[in-house]
Amino acid sequence: MQIRGQEIPIAATMVGAYPRPSWLQGRIFGSRETPLYTSMSTRVAYEDAVRLCCYDQIEAGLDVLTDGLQYEDWEAEGYQYDALWHLFTEMLGGYSRWGAPNEYHKYSNYYVQECTGPIKWVRPAYQGVVDAVKRATDKPFKIGFLGPTQLSILTRDLHYNDQKAVAMDLAAAMNEEIKYLRDTFGLEAVQIVDVAVHYQSDQWLTEATNRALEGLDDMLKFWHVCYGSVEGQPDVAENRVADVISYFADCNFDVLSHELANRDYSEVASFKNFPSDRILCAGVIDDHNIIVESPEKVADGIRRVLEVIPADRLMVAPDCGLALFPRTVSRAKLNALGEGARIVRAEL
Known part of the structure; x- marks a missing residue:
């Protein structure tokens, strides 16, 4: 694939989240009516954490970095997904900053926000994220x-009484946010994370995703189809690629990110029908297993995917x-990823 005009076969990246340093605690960003950061000392600590996260990815030889979701409160057990x-x-306008607990027991630690009016983009949410990575x-x-x-x-929709309408206005606001980050900070790539396709594949789901990515042809657009991982436990156990x-x-989107290692590559064959104008970002590191893969095991997994998807x-x-x-394990897994990709790249 091409990254900044350079052809890189079997390019490596990270999906998103990475452990925070132990000295970074709590909430980083404010909300709609408050300053962007909760404090200046928090900003300094956060930017230092992003710098370390980027350093680990660069050391591993990754080609497209992420911010590592260093604004997420991962150390608070049972509450990692709040931010x-x-x-x-x-x-956003139209949303409360509170709500009742989620009715689904697995997610009862998280409150469900209420939509009380028309959804609209008011101010950038991820400005601090992009700025921190660019500094790093x-x-x-x-x-x-x-x-x-x-x-x-x-x-919890108290205004539209229509889930599609909520999703479409959220998509429009997200599109406005991404364009702002692109035009103001030069953001080159964005990733949408979604698990909904596993549960329902109505046409409006496609419409909402495409609306969020509308007019972004000059950016690299990733879509991570997530199987869920609350406390390391997947939400979706069955294989679904053949169905969706x-x-x-x-x-x-340009790149589909999909897990394979955790499922022992059982869904590889289904990607024979993957659209020929898209790039598959194959999961070759198991994020549910604390044992660090050897570079040779990673390389073997990549070779299995190459049976159905060409290197470019x-x-x-x-x-x-x-x-x-633990951070040491995550860093070792990243290094195995980078080295495994280099092994197979040398064989091409």
Whole structure:
């Protein structure tokens, strides 16, 4: 694939989350009516954490970096997804900053925000994220958004009485946010994270995803189809690629990020029908297993994927985020990823 005009076969990246340093604690960003950062000392600590996260990725030889979701409160057991689920919507007009607990027991630690009026983009939510990564590195990087369909599921709708309407207005606000970050800070790549396709594949899900990515043809657009990982436990146990492969052809993304290692590559054959104009970012590092893969094992996994996807249309990454491991384990897994990619690249 091409990254900044350079052809890189089997490029490597990270899906998103990475452990925070022990000295970075609590909430980083404010909300709609407050300053961007909770304090200046918090900003300094956060930017230092992003710098370390980028350093680990560069040392591992990754080609597209991420911010590592260093604004997420991973050390608070049972509450890791609070900022991931609420950061964007807390900055929007039409949303409350509170709500009742999630009715689904597995997610009862998280409150469900209420939509009380028309959803509109008011101020940037991820300005601090992009700024911190640009201060840390000049390498290509992406930032991740929980997709509009997923956010609509996590919303208690008291205004529209229509989930599609919620998702479409969330998508429009997200599109405005991404364009602002591109035009103001030069953001080159974005990643949508969504698990909704596993549960329902109505046409409006495609419409909402495409609306969020509309007019971004000059950016590299990732879509991470997440299987869920609360406390390391997946939400979706069954294999679904064969059932939803046609959905991918209708979505306006460049790179599909999908886990394979955790499922022992059992879904590889289903990607024979993957759209020929798209890039597959194959998960070759198991984010549910604390044992660090050897570079040779990673290389073997990459070779299995190469049986159905050519090297110029293949990226590699961990299955999902690495934040739930000790930092030493996550760093070792990243190094195995980079070295495994280099082994196979040398064989081409």
